[in-house]
Amino acid sequence: MALTITCPVCGKRNGYEFRYGGEDKGPRPVEEGMTPRSWCDYVHMNACVAGVQKEWWCHKNGCGAWFTIHRNTLTNLEVEGVEVTS
Amino acid sequence: MTRIERRSPVQFKGRIKKWEVRDNWTVALAYEDEGQGPFLVDLSHITRWDLQDKSLSRFNQPPGKEVPELPGSCRLQDGVLVTRMNRTQAVIWHLLSGAPDLPAESGYTDVSDATICLALFGPNALAVAEKLCALDFLDPGKQVPFLLQGPFSHVPCQLVLMERGRGFDGGLLLTCSRGYAESMVHAILGAGAEFGLKPAGKERFTDWLGTAFPAQDTSSRKGKPA
Known part of the structure; x- marks a missing residue:
């Protein structure tokens, strides 16, 4: 795996130092009017984009920060900068 | 009367020449045959x-x-x-x-009792470190001392590069979870064997820190007495 990820704290590092945290699905949906099905969809259903997607990663072997990156799933390369969230 | 004893999980095979009890830790101050460097010092007792x-x-x-x-x-x-x-x-x-x-x-x-702390310094110390980890200690864009957080010998560590000298000379401090102590020491001493790496006592570390950072008063013993 040639993936490198840019941690907002530590900089560009080997992808093996990170834990994948799933696709970024936006903010948690409002609970009012939520059905079990819509909640299940939010938790379990993924877009599985063939292209650039926004996703969560944790630098588990480093600083422990959670952050999002944009990654091209076809080339397995990071394509943009990162946003600090923790 | 209850006597508290704190033990470092790091055990070196060398024979201790000089030691003292400090804050309920038994601290090795010097080992016999410490060699000419590089040196590995157990600092798990520091707060x-x-x-x-x-x-x-x-x-x-x-x-x-x-x-x-x-x-x-x-x-x-x-x-x-x-x-x-x-x-x-x-x-x-x-x-x-x-x-x-x-x-x-x-x-x-x-967190003193939750982690270990080691100092690796002296001639070719960074060459030993580079055998065990892919982090860039020689990044010219960073000024010492600086922190790197990442895997060292596959173990998540905090690494502080304290000194960079000529070539691969220098020194760093590393901490990781206490449970990795035995494996970590085994890996570092194994990687450093070709460079003559040997365990050393706290006095060697204090001398080195005084040389690397002349402004530090290494003779002082401020704070809570042992």
């Missing part, structure tokens, strides 16, 4: 604090020991190393002296 808060700037550290602004940067004053880890966390290591009492504020945690 290490973790400081964690949404706003680290609200904690009043003594002058010269304020938490640095940028993650990865360090500040060394009077033998106290203050390192910024990320936006909300910093570590404070009392390298030379006994520490004062832990501040009452809830942001502080004493």
Whole structure:
């Protein structure tokens, strides 16, 4: 795996130092009017984009920060900068 | 009367020449046949604090020991190393002296007994480190001392590069979870065998720190007595 990820704290590092945290699905949906099905969809259903997607990663072997990156799933390369969230 | 004894999980095979009891730790001050370097010193007895808060700037550290602004940067004053880890966390290591009492504020945690601390320094010390980890200790864009957080011998560690000398000479401090002590020491001594790496005592570390950072008063023993 040639993936490198840019941690907002530590900089560009080997992808093996990170834990994948799933696709970024936006903010948690409002609970009012939520059905079990819509909640299940939010938790379990993924877009599985063939292209650039926004996703969560944790630098588990480093600083422990959670952050999002944009990654091209076809080339397995990071394509943009990162946003600090923790 | 109950006698408290604190034990380092790091055990070196060398014969201890000189030792003392400090803050209930038995500290090896010197080993027989320490060689000419590089050296590996067990610093697990030094007091290490973790400081964690949404706003680290609200904690009043003594002058010269304020938490640095940028993650990865360090500040060394009077033998106290203050390192910024990320936006909300910093570590404070009392390298030379006994520490004062832990501040009452809830942001502080004493993590001395949860982790090990090792110093690897001397000729070719960074060559030993490069055999065990892919992190860039020789990055010219960083000024020593600085912190790297990442795998060292596949173990998540905090690594503070203290000195860079000619070639691969230099020195670093590393901490990791206590449970990795035996494996970590085995790996480092194995990697350093070709360079003549040997275990050394605390006095060797104190001398080195005094040479690397002449402004540090390495003769002082400030803080809580042993």
